[in-house]
Amino acid sequence: MPRKPAPVTGVYERVPGSDIWCARIRVDGKLVRKSFGSGPKGRADAVAWVEKARTIKRTGEGVLPTTAKRPVLTTAEVAVLGDGTAITVGRLCDEFERYVKAHPEEYRDQTNPPRRIAEIRSMFGHRDAAKLKSSEIEDWLDDIQENRGLASATINKMRGTFSMIYKHGKRKDLVSVNPAVDVPLHDVGQGVERFLADDEEMRLRRVLQRKIEMHDPIKHPELRKQAIHRLLEFEVSLKSGMRRSEQYNLRWGDVDFERRIMRLRKTKNGKPRNAFMIDDVAAALKQLRKLDLERRDRSASQPNKSPDDVVFAKSDNKKWWQAALGEAKISNYRWHDNRHTFCSRLVQAGVHLKVVQEAAGHASIASTMRYAHFAPSQVLDAMAVLNTKREVG
Template identity: 30%
Template sequence: MAKREKITNSSIKALIVEDKRVNDTEISGFHALISPKGKITYYLFYRLADKQVNYKLGQHGHITPAQARDLAKAKAGEVANGVDVQDVKKQAKRETLKAKHTKLETFLDNTYFEWLQTRNAKTANKTIKTIKTGFPQLLDSQLIHITAWEIEKWRAEKSRLNMKPATVNSYVNPLKGAMSRAVEWGLIESHDLQKVKALKVDNSRIRFLDKEEESSLRVALKERDKRIKSERENGNKFRQQRSYTLLPELRDRHFADHLEPLVLLAMNTGMRKSELFNLRWDNVDLSNSVVKVIAENAKSGKARHIPLNNEALETLHGWQKDTKKDGYVFEWQPNKPITDVKKGWNNLLGEAQISEFNFHDLRHHFASKLVMAGVDLNTVRELLGHANLDMTIRYAHLAPEHKAAAVNLIG
């Protein structure tokens, strides 16, 4: 039978397993239970409407009998005022659990990443990495505490450091997307990052190679190819003299490595760098001279077919003989596509003495040559994979003879 006495240090020390519990004589419902292993826990029993609750106050050793008594008094007072303290406690636990999931880094890793993978598994890691790299100072913040003002301050700082508007947008937009999903899924009620309007980007810049630059680039590619093959041959002579294992011969290959075929293909197809990197041989039809950019690799999310001209076709034929007929067209390890050509590309530009020209500008070069050859803008749009003519129209000025012809119709 349970003991009845005031719960104090003395009564708790005297409590044995056989007693099972002790009920306090002063505070109604206040009691302590002892487990078969001797663990003592303090509770407050109360009734509220048709509900009976045994509210856990704490474990002996974590709180003292005096602290348990004070807590019992406080909670009994709340119950007397109609507060269901057990329900409040459960709600607090729910809020604590929710807070764990609504911290930006946890949300990105455990919730948003899984959703991104269902949308486009190849870009999921990149999106998460972009947000984390751009906003490391926010990773420990609750989503609800990320405000437009904070992002505006971040943008102002990046502008002072001369970060380009397009780059700023490339960080802010993924964060805004993540925040919108959190609202959609009920993790937060709202966010005000929609107030952060995208910075205006000057898309009018079109950098393409003039005839001299294109000639210099091609010469630099050939000279680089010869140099790499020569270095390999000399290296193998050195190895042979010392009985070292020889490296694969390059003299009979069409290309010493991936850079030349990659550049030539970009110049002749207008494919984006990511589309080239993720291109697989089963999307290359050499018999019908066409390459397919599958939907999951296309920025627009739509597949497109690009005819291969003679140079592109010869390049792929040669590269396939150099490498293999399946998997990724450009690999850095078996079954792993290359992910970067920055070092080789920058060295190539230096050798060709070409400045202010990005790898992406090869796409502009392709489009510009088409327009200057008289190809209509809608065909150029289809080949580039633009969703509409808004992006393609910037090449229109490269065909001044078309405008002149149009005006002369009424002259």
């Protein structure tokens, strides 16, 4: 049986026998207690904290904590980190993370922002937020891009999260600076926008139709309904131009067949907008309603949290969509590219770019102008005002 470690004054178990370790020191007559976790590591951390505090108390070379949240710092550490009373980057991260989690409507992605915040906290959490330099942030972003092979767009998102952490801190009067603002964005280029060719659409529709015909309406009615549902999901996406999140958050109460509009509550920029309903989309939606499918619970302990009147019975199309693309031999095509196809086909048909902007819900005409090369005639017509009027004869 291993020998018990020698007791250290000021180090104790929170509850005798629990193996959860704490430490305490007295600073200016006030008792400061701090918890360190369980097991040998928890005890070792508690012992190190107490011994470091006693050394500083004896020599006077450092700063003792007045609360459990403040660190024990030597004189050398104070010179680098401050005296422990300053607002740290870690504090800003904690404040912003709480805000993100408390506002899921504003931050619909509850996975990636907290992950980026945690990475920033891990690297800079101990630093005085007011003293962090833009050059340090820039160097760190360059390092992680080079060492981990991250895309420029990913680095820009990390920079954006860093800036939002500071912006939130400024709103809360915790800091008056934002060093991330001065960090330059990485060039991501224009990227390649993919559009669905007519022959590709034909192949894809054949695949989805075959999936429907595979299931007998008498023997396998539910499987047949699900296969029909998938074809209708694709039809609505391709011919309404809705973003994926807009489409799968659509509710029947927001579908107005009489006015031919779909009110979208959750959009990319957070502002509600209307999507428009052509005959093919209206027919698809009416057929969806007849299917009368509902989103299922994941398990008895994980009920589905979707509203009862959600239009689409499934919110995750990744598995069947990738399988259908594979069977149709279509590569490098994403669900979001249905939206690109929607816009490009409108422009190719001669629809004015301002109308395309309204149909797609682009906040800026600059987004719509990406499709201008599909309508050279519109550009030429607009440029015709520059023609010199010449008299004939």
